[in-house]
Amino acid sequence: MFTIDAHLDLSMNALEWNRDLQQSVMAIRNREAGMNDKPDRAKGTVAFPELRKGNIGLVVATQIARFVAPDNKLPGWHSPEQAWAQTQGQLAWYKAMEDAGEMVMIKDKAGLDKHLLLWNNGTPNDHKPIGYISSLEGADSLVTVQHLERAYNNGLRAVGPAHYGPGRYANGTDATGHLNEQGRLLLKEMERLNIILDATHLCDDAFWDAMDLFNGHIWASHNNCRALVDHNRQFSDDMIKVLIEKGAVIGGALDAWMMVPGWIRGKSLPAEMNCTLDRMVDHMDHICQLAGNTLHIGIGSDLDGAYGREQSPADLDTIADLQTIPGLLTKRGYTATDIENIMHGNWVRFLRNAWSK
Template identity: 30%
Template sequence: MKIIDGHCDVLWKMYDNPRIDFYDSDTTELDVTYAKMMESNIKIQFFAIYLAESIRQPVFEHYLKYINIFYQKVLKPGLLTVIKNQADLVRVMSGDERGAILTLEGADAIQDNPLYTQTLYHLGVRMIGITWNYANWAADGILEPRKGGFSKKGKIFIKECNNLGILLDVSHLSVRSFWDLAEASTKPFVASHSNAKAVCDHPRNLDDDQLLAIIGQSGRIGMTFVPWFVGDKQNATIGGLLKHIEHICALGGEAHITIGSDFDGIDQWIPGLEHAGQFDQLAQHLSKYYKDDTIEGFLHGNWHRYLQQNLPTY
């Protein structure tokens, strides 16, 4: 069975430790490696550009350093290729290569500069989460105490991304920012790595109204493996993750559920989902409750269909 995973933080770890080798099958430094992608048949992995809080004053050059790591140390001809458009998607899904989609988690260093946004697009960034947990020039994140929404410049940024063909990600946005984006975006958006708040009452999870909004506009909801987004972080299980899937299915979201593991962005793991080579464990649990075609939708089909419909044509 094929897998498409909508979020990992490999680039952050490789930026922090330049000695890490994505193609070293023996490395213990990464949850996601090429060998583990092969082991689970991950056809497409999204790679996030996430600037850690230790970078106090993010500048555009930080993004460029991450992108340089992506092109120099992650992509490899014949093995792993960048996906920028629909033709790339078709080639990867029908061939032997695996695909990588470059995303941005936190638009802080764009600083309302359309040239920076366009440059990121030209360099292959195809999805942007506007904030991390706190506020920036564009919007408030989910942990920002004032609980604000998008700024005027931020709303213009939404339109710029829509026009360019950059997908938008609401994971990490404040509740008000979520609804501002839902109102302003003319394209279907995603929550790349968020679960259901009704099942686990964590600020980063989405309430039913938010889930229904994503479902209603043909977006996607990436089930994430962060233990404390699943349940009790000391006792999170794959069964607990399935409760989130069940809840979203009950809302009519079966065709909108995807995977957004957050591997390499966590330091605790769900037993049986400690790294990207273990997706068979998730598939086995799903097989107890869902038909094969539904499971295929969760694991790759729903992401695939979204990308077919929303990636740029060229």
Template identity: 55%
Template sequence: SWWETGVRVVSLSHYGVSTYAHGTGTKGGLTSLGRELLENMYSIGVVLDVSHLSEESFWEALDLFPGPVIASHNNCRALVPGDRQFSDEQIRALIKRDAVIGVALDAWMLYPGWIKGKTSNTVVSMEAVVDQMEHIHRLAGNSRNVAIGSDLDGGFGKEQCPHDLDTIADLQTIPRLLKKRGYTNGDVENIMWKNWLRLFQQAWS
């Protein structure tokens, strides 16, 4: 089974329509196989990742799946419009489920009006990443539901990252930026690593 091979988190779609669900850029819900997959995931303890789901698929998945939920790499539509981002209503629904939302560092998800291949990353800094974190924090009223999602998996290079992110080590600028905005050491630890650790420990203990 997937579990025996080490699978612990599953997302149902990416761009377009998958075997299981409608994804980014499409309209529609889960397929019958997607609904069946959610049942099987819950029965063995697999975590659901709702990133990239279409809005209809998102709500249907939350309704059908009672287990732990994450959004591994997603940002806020209130700051950067588009169906790839979550509305405040979606974010509040995830907070209600005690989900963790990982903020993505892809520049087009951080800057409204970004045009791939044309917009320069000089317009995006790590402050924009913290803006996304702060929006989720404000909706939650605490630092429990936001974390680093990154999305730095090789699908693009530095040209599509914040200009002050040179290597992965520069994620360590986030604590300083958070503290500058008044976040406590506990908040910073939650966002940097504790939220992910807590959710996964609870899911698989």
């Protein structure tokens, strides 16, 4: 089944992990054998051949670069200008992949519809470009609010104002605090440019501020449920309900610690914790019960988001294994229409609505 993945850090993997995503996952693993600079070396799951094998023809692909103040111990860049330069390097990589015929940027309804026709024309996927919607994960790299229009003109279509910790516009996971004045101006500019707000990673204070202030289109590209795994990174039921009211789609994430309670990063193992793709379906099902329908969930895997197989579902070897999800949903009683909604239809409907003009 044609599949959309609403969150992949492709450029980060290419430039910071130095992975040639034109090669197969196995070739990348073989090249990384014996490397230990990162815990996920030789355990990656994402590359272009496996995306095509899994019929994953459209992704939301990130640019990401955090600014860190001197007292912030998270990894990141020491000035907004450095962070901006990093995201521009990431954009250059995406453009290089377009030149190589590997990818194509999708930034409007006409481009979306043309791409969907290509990927559903019944011919093999071997040489089809993978469509990507450009998203900024964490807004720290926007040196000023005015940089947002420059990024929009370069194809940016979604922004998550925060990532982990304190941010220049909004605070994120494991932080607290309301939107600052620049964050409020950022939301106004996003609304003016018709840029999608990605609510993922907003701390609770900033989340509720954004829900009150932002009148544009909202999604949550990769988020699970606090009711099942109690952590501020997840959405509470009240947060999920307001997202449903606003027409959002929420992408199920496959980072193990977000899927099962009690996960200890660096120690727990997926099989021992019964962390399987079915656990993501648990989170999806919880959202469906709150919504009363299947119109607000999709996939936003975040695979290879600074982790690999050591922190992914035990029954997933590569991203191509997302194709086992329809079978899991069928076993739960989901209809064929429900499954199509989850695998791609909800994201397509959302985008067509957001880009209707």
